[in-house]
Amino acid sequence: MSSDIGSLTHIDESGAARMVDVSEKDVGARTATATGRVLLAPEAVAVLRSGDVPKGDALGVARIAGIMGAKRTPDLVPLCHPIALHGVKVELTIVDAGVEISARVKTADRTGVEMEALTAVAVAGLALIDMIKAVDPGAVITDVKVEEKTGGKTGRWTRPDAG
Numbered sequence: 001m002s003s004d005i006g007s008l009t010h011i012d013e014s015g016a017a018r019m020v021d022v023s024e025k026d027v028g029a030r031t032a033t034a035t036g037r038v039l040l041a042p043e044a045v046a047v048l049r050s051g052d053v054p055k056g057d058a059l060g061v062a063r064i065a066g067i068m069g070a071k072r073t074p075d076l077v078p079l080c081h082p083i084a085l086h087g088v089k090v091e092l093t094i095v096d097a098g099v100e101i102s103a104r105v106k107t108a109d110r111t112g113v114e115m116e117a118l119t120a121v122a123v124a125g126l127a128l129i130d131m132i133k134a135v136d137p138g139a140v141i142t143d144v145k146v147e148e149k150t151g152g153k154t155g156r157w158t159r160p161d162a163g
Helices: 042-050 058-071 114-132
Strands: 028-039 087-095 098-109 140-150
Touching: 028 114, 042 087, 042 098, 042 114, 058 087, 058 098, 058 114, 087 114, 098 114, 114 140
Parallel strands: none
Antiparallel strands: 028 098, 028 140, 087 098
């Protein structure tokens, strides 16, 4: 543990985890975009492209799961604030290596939505794996990361390696 506990926002003076008090922050528009990938065997990619997934609409189920995941983030990530989400868009794109997932989350609140965007991507990936596991039990979720965030005191941030 760092000797400068006072600089850690989610640690109190005794070193215990705490939820940050955001009541004094300004309400403002905030967004976050996160991405990730589900790596699949060529056979699974072919099944997704043909629409012949044994369990049904894998991409549709994953899209809805991602939206639901964003909405449930404070239930899953212990120190996240419950905030009103004003928009969640989850996109899944089939590529040769599997499926690329992108989630964009919007709010007008006192804290950002990076965790909600990350959770949307991760949960969409999990749902996709559940839908395709009979075809590809070796599917892997990878590269889940925030690409961009806007709003708040720090303003806009974009991943330096983003295209």
